[in-house]
Amino acid sequence: MTGPGVAEPSSPAPGTPGRPAAQPEPDAARRHRGASGPVVAVLGTGGMGSGMARSLVRAGLPVRLWNRDPAKARALGGPGAVVCGSPAEAAAGADVVLTVLFDAGAVEEVVRRAAPAPGTLWLQSSTVGLEDVDRLAGVARELGLVLVDCPVQGTRKPAEEGQLVLLASGPDDARPRLAPVFEALGRRTLWLGAAGAGTRLKLVCNAWVLALVAGTAQSVALARGLGLDPEDFFRVIDGGHLDVPFARVKGAAMIAGDHPVGFSLTGALKDSGLILAALRSAGVSDVVTGAVREALTAAAGRVPDPAAVDMAAVVEGLAPGPG
Structure with missing residues (x-):
């Protein structure tokens, strides 16, 4: 059986051009x-x-x-x-x-x-x-x-x-x-x-994850901008059809301003680029992920090290800037 990623009988042997010699088993x-x-x-x-x-x-x-x-x-x-x-x-x-x-x-x-x-x-x-x-x-x-x-x-x-x-x-x-x-x-x-189907589904999943986190960040930032306690937003959705445990976890980090890395802001920014390319390849509108990427980019410019904070730090890119 052959196909993408499956070894073919014609693969070069160890030590032949195109392949380094095999290492001895330690x-x-x-x-x-x-x-x-x-x-x-x-x-x-x-x-x-x-x-x-x-x-x-x-x-x-x-x-x-x-x-x-x-x-x-x-x-x-x-x-x-x-x-x-x-x-x-x-x-x-x-x-x-x-x-x-x-x-x-x-x-x-x-x-x-x-x-x-x-x-x-x-x-x-x-x-x-x-x-x-x-x-x-x-x-x-x-x-x-x-x-x-x-x-x-x-x-x-x-x-x-x-x-x-x-x-x-x-x-x-x-x-x-x-x-x-x-x-x-x-x-x-x-x-x-x-092989390849796993990557395609991963990009589908991450498109949703990034949109969910960015949407949660926007609600937290908007609540603060309107003089509300952002905790009240999570009290509204708690236990109902709109409740998403992952969003509550990320939202708690956004409210606390504490962003230990589960998935880094740098990683989220990288993946947003991969998702944009996939959307364009499929002929699907990229307006949502495009907006998410803008928020991620803004956040990356406001934190000392985007690789050292979680993607929940996207909230920093949505908060009002100085002045």
Whole structure:
């Protein structure tokens, strides 16, 4: 069976032009193979990657960790989790390579450096765009990897608790091989078809999430601008058909002015660009996401570090400016 992201018989062999020579399997990976379940290399241990790695370790799966900032990977090291010095070291001997990185450029760079063995399952969970997922499928074919395009719905807390929703797309024969990994990571897995469908649905979901957060921020800002207590807005919707727990959580952060990162403002701004491109590709009006992006951009200009605050800080872009 062939298709986007599925290894083809003509994939170059290790050591041939177009593919680095395969790395020897280190002793740690061989020891991991004696453990229960597939060996998973987690490439990227930021907010989401670290939570997913913890869930894998908690489930008893052997994990190999790499991050561009070694300190973030070292913080996760311990029984069941081997910290590696390079993507290639992490991928050597792994059955599954999980990429959880900021954007498609980082994903392609890191997976090429990792050069996993042909036939390795590549679980690509970073949020990327429509053109990006097609390009990454080409990389998978070139390297002989089996691509499962699988973005996730959820933020840091669900990642740490193994309660993500997994938007999986790829070859059917990957399902049983990934079953223990998905059981560790999520409360629900949707298999959506050929690789690329997961990314398309992720953009659909994030369009709604960003609009919901921006709409909540606008109501909070408007209440304040009209001299009202924004808490009264949430009292009105509490327990009724309009009540959305996620909006209440984000609204509480907006009211408190406290924005610990669940999903960063920088990440939301990046995703808004991907969603705009998808809307235009589909011939759908981009007026809503365009307005959301304007608010995100304004907020990013008003906070010291957009990467260090949650997307709920979009409220800062809607508040009256000085003067």
